[in-house]
Amino acid sequence: MAGQPVKDPSIAEALLQRAHPLEAANTIFRERVKQRPLLLRPSSPDPNRDSRSKRQYERLQKEKARRKSKKPKPLSAKQKRALCLYEIPKEQQNSGDDGKPGRTYVDAASAGPILSSADYHGALVEVVRSRCASRVGLVGIVVKDTKFTFELVTRKDVLKTVPKEHTVFRFSISFEGEGATGGSSEEASERRPLVFEIYGSQFETRAPDRANKKFRLHLDPDL
8 A cells, every 4th residue: 555654674685685686585585584494492391291291201311310420430541550450469470389280181183273262371381482582491371361472470480471472382282081082091191292382473362352263374484
């Protein structure tokens, strides 16, 4: 009507009319400004939920936050060293009364697959070759089989750490008395124990990781 005043456009509409043709500016203003949905507090509780459900929801949220706050954090490497978690106490660094650990008897047919993935904790080993001449001849029981070292307790109850790299270890396994090879106990007792030498450089893995690992026979050129 002629008597009605013309409404001034808003600031956003005026700016759009400067940048676009009048029809395009009106379309953009209508679809992207006036008709744009505005979401307020999308994470607020459902208004249709009754008071009992609201109280249960709040109680579960508080219980979840309480459990999360009580969850202990893992220890750092500095805290583990301070607590001496990986150190062997002095009173436990002994090789037994006779210096010989208990033996596990296996037959010759199954020795190879077992030894290639064995855990050498408790094994009596001897260093037969090493780039460090002072380690050659060292004999002890393996008390810790780490990724790169064997920790041995000698017959003098001294803890020695021997790197696996560039080192050859020797140990022996005896035959079982009866039923192992089909012979009698006397024949088995006359057999010499199986003597094995392992190259430490090929065993630079943690004991649990060697369970499914397959080894290939090859000479070590570093020795």
